[in-house]
Amino acid sequence: MTREVLAIALFVAQAMLALALCLCVYRLIRGPRAQDRVTAIDSLYMNALLSIVLVGIRTGSELYFEAALVIALAGFTSTSAVAKFLMRGEVIE
């Protein structure tokens, strides 16, 4: 019984995160300027990270935690690089 309740709750949480991902994609496509798109993609990978942690909770496997860490690392690097590019016109000076 508790297992079903937990499964339903996790499913609803994953559905909410999927909706959040869709909203971020809408902003990514629509966003009037480059910085809006970068914010949208930052939010996108963060929601993907949350959703991967939820998958890890659901399956009870610790592997997903490492995937989430890698996503956080890559996301921070890419957002910083693109912000630097927007400011200077090049990434490595």
Place this chain on the structure above:
Amino acid sequence: MNLAPDLPPIAALAVAVLALAGAAVALTGAIGLLRFKTFYDRVHPPTLSTSLGLFCIVLASIVTFSVLGTRLAIHELLLFFFVTMTLPVSMMLLARAALFRDRVEAFDKELAAEVRAAAQQEAADLAAAQAEAAALAAVDERPGHDEDAAYGRD
């Protein structure tokens, strides 16, 4: 769809509430990202999902793996601390880049307006000078008008 860890009722309830709360906060952040009007408003809502939303979901993960492994599993906190430390840096860089771009654009617009005004002024001056020259030429071309006589010369 019936996949969930086998937890005792209290832990299951805690995990369910925490996961739902975290997902709801993340959804709120995404709605804010969608609906706010300017870029400087839109920078703020996504940080909701990366601070409180991530905290709730990481807490749910800690409860799950602590109960499943029958030992305290706090390595998920690593994720929380890493994101909490790096997110302000990237957002700050992004906001500064946006500010720089906006300022450059405003400066360019101002410069273009000034150049346009100067060109118009020059064109007006040229037209006035041409009109004056034409009037003088018309005076010279008048029949019976002798320039030498007008100036009292032979």
